[in-house]
Amino acid sequence: MIIDPSVARNMSNLEQMYVDNNYFHFQHFDSKQGKRLASVAYLSVIVNQQTLNKQFVRKINEDIQAQENPTAETILGSIRSLGIDTEINVMDMAAEMISDAGIVIFIEGLTVCYGIGIPGYETRAVDQPTTEINVRGPREGFTEDLKVNMGLVYRRMKTTKLKSKIFVLGRESQTKVMIVYLDDQVDASVLREVEERIESVKLNIVVDSAQIEEWIQDSPYSPFPQIMNTERPDRVVTALNLGKVIIFTDGSPNALIAPSTFTDFLHPSEDLYEKFYFANFLRLLRMLTLLISLCGPSLYIALTTFHLEMIPTPLMLTFLSTKAGIPFPTFLEALIMEVAFEILREASIRLPRTVGQSVSIVGALIIGEAAVQSGIISRPMVIVVAMTGIASFTIPSFNTAITLRLLRFPLIFIAAWTGVLGLALGMFAIVLHLCSLRSFGKLYLPMFNSHRWKDVTEHYVLLPIKHRRQSKNDTSYASMEGQVREHEDH
Structure with a gap:
């Protein structure tokens, strides 16, 4: 169903989609002559109504009242000045934006509408991880908010090589799932495999990352976990530096680390400190x-x-x-x-x-x-x-x-x-x-995943930090330091 030029018909279509929903609301913007210019639709229970009324509704009303004969261009100028630039031309996408804690503005005479997210629901504050308690090390843990979790990662890894891709899973839940990786460290074949498996997920409701973990793992009937899950941002940053792919699920505080080996489940992040x-x-x-x-x-x-x-x-x-x-x-x-x-x-x-x-x-x-x-x-x-x-x-x-x-x-x-x-x-x-x-x-078992003995032993033995592998592409800091000295000698 495409967006109709008539705001009244669009509102009628949305009311049919959100029938028997007491939290669906809309506000109208009329000219001095009583002509309907635009309408904004939203779910009051999940949007920040204070931000909506003080910033968006007030600004648009002021611009309308400032002109004798306001037009669609007047509304467009107002919403663009407010940073609303996401164009939507299908009614289903407009409903998705509304259900995802956003507002959608319909303008009379236009076959597109504009949306922006202004979530207003409560989220849990950043606190200590409850399942991975360390004596020494960072005390912050992931929350159920995807943006907060990504902020905790960016806080520790300030590089433009940190990349991310978003998928939407769940026919009814429309849950955002994000994969994060370092562009210069990740294995291209692993990244491609992760993307293909996430795209293959066919679930009606995605509530937690555990559902995705069970779907995308190699051997679902094995009792051994094959994908590491963690609440610790420091562990995620360490895994990213080793070329692994991180999977975040909106609404879940547990990030998935892929691929994982058996020894990853036996060594806490505290060992590094x-x-x-x-x-x-x-x-x-x-x-x-x-x-x-x-x-x-x-x-x-x-x-x-x-x-x-x-x-x-x-x-x-x-x-x-x-x-x-x-x-x-x-x-x-x-x-x-x-x-x-x-x-x-x-x-x-x-x-x-x-x-x-x-x-x-x-x-x-x-x-x-x-x-x-x-x-x-x-x-x-x-x-x-x-x-x-x-x-x-x-x-x-x-x-x-x-x-x-x-x-x-x-x-x-x-x-x-x-x-x-x-x-x-x-x-x-x-x-x-x-x-x-x-x-x-x-x-899965590190004993057989490399022909180099040093690559195998590092899964079991922690070397001094000067001789420890610094990234996926480095054998060790000591070897890199030796290459620098050799270059200086030449």
């Missing part, structure tokens, strides 16, 4: 806790059920003595405690923060102690399950921690069935699966 030997110690500790979180209970089940000869004799006697009188096999003990621990964890998340912490701590203590005292669960099993749960808390990425918790259960069944051999085969299957994964065409 600590001494390299502290950071490397913590990285090694996280790799250890990853293994404990994944196969701690299953290894205990395999050893105590099938391979008692592998346990030192004093420790074996302790295990056997605590096992006396327990009515359940070790496998069922572990399953009961793991399920109870997951229930407590979920309950602590859903309850208010002050109540949730006390429920998780007190509940774990009371249930564990009561289970031991009643002779249902042995003490070593309580220790193993507790250590496994604590180890999972050290994983920085919540998505990866959930994956490890999920895979822990099939490994428990395998270990109870076949012992250490089955556990080893299960771990081997997980590693094979990680080797087969891709993230936008790039290998």
Whole structure:
């Protein structure tokens, strides 16, 4: 439906489109003789009505009253002086502008209308990230407003090479999705792949970036997350400098980083702000806790059920003595405690923060102690399950921690069935699966994504800052510095 030269017919068409909507309003601009010159349409609940009345409506009325015979050119001059220069020639586009916190001005006799966005809805202030808490580093986190998030990025990266493209997804929600990248660092094939996958998204409603993440990832049936999400602008800037593409979704505080590797989910941004030997110690500790979180209970089940000869004799006697009188096999003990621990964890998340912490701590203590005292669960099993749960808390990425918790259960069944051999085969299957994964065409496991050993080790070991890779195109600052010295010598 094209824009009609008659303002009255355009208003009638809009009223039909927004029927039964109490927030749809319009204001008319008439000459002294009572002739209708223009009308402005908007949704009062999402536009800034104070800005609308004080700046736009007042200015147009003053210009009309200043002339004896105002025409369409008078209105055009007024709106152009106010910075309204977006021409719209289709009624559907006018409705999209109105629904996107904008106003649309129809002028009598013109087959185009003009629109501008003046959002007036409340937005959350910039605050600390809630899921990525660092001891040292920036304290700012993304919000649900796309412009605010881009401002946080531009604040840290003042370069003309920072590029962005906007897509509109969702047939009903019309959600803005923006991809951001550094022109001189990004891989052209990755950028093209990201654009094609975003354009392929066919959803009716897009509310959060998680919906886009699930749609565009390479292996949607894999439990492992393949696209990093973050609330931290400093992490986004670091990823941009390494040639990655950032995906922002209007209405979501989580930015997506593509492509991502498995190690990206294990290293928080805080590693870059600590001494390299502290950071490397913590990285090694996280790799250890990853293994404990994944196969701690299953290894205990395999050893105590099938391979008692592998346990030192004093420790074996302790295990056997605590096992006396327990009515359940070790496998069922572990399953009961793991399920109870997951229930407590979920309950602590859903309850208010002050109540949730006390429920998780007190509940774990009371249930564990009561289970031991009643002779249902042995003490070593309580220790193993507790250590496994604590180890999972050290994983920085919540998505990866959930994956490890999920895979822990099939490994428990395998270990109870076949012992250490089955556990080893299960771990081997997980590693094979990680080797087969891709993230936008790039290998997911860094161990096999380069023929240069240095490029592989940098995913696991943090070098001193002088020898650290500064960008995607630089091998290291030290090598660049050496090239400068060589040039000076010549």
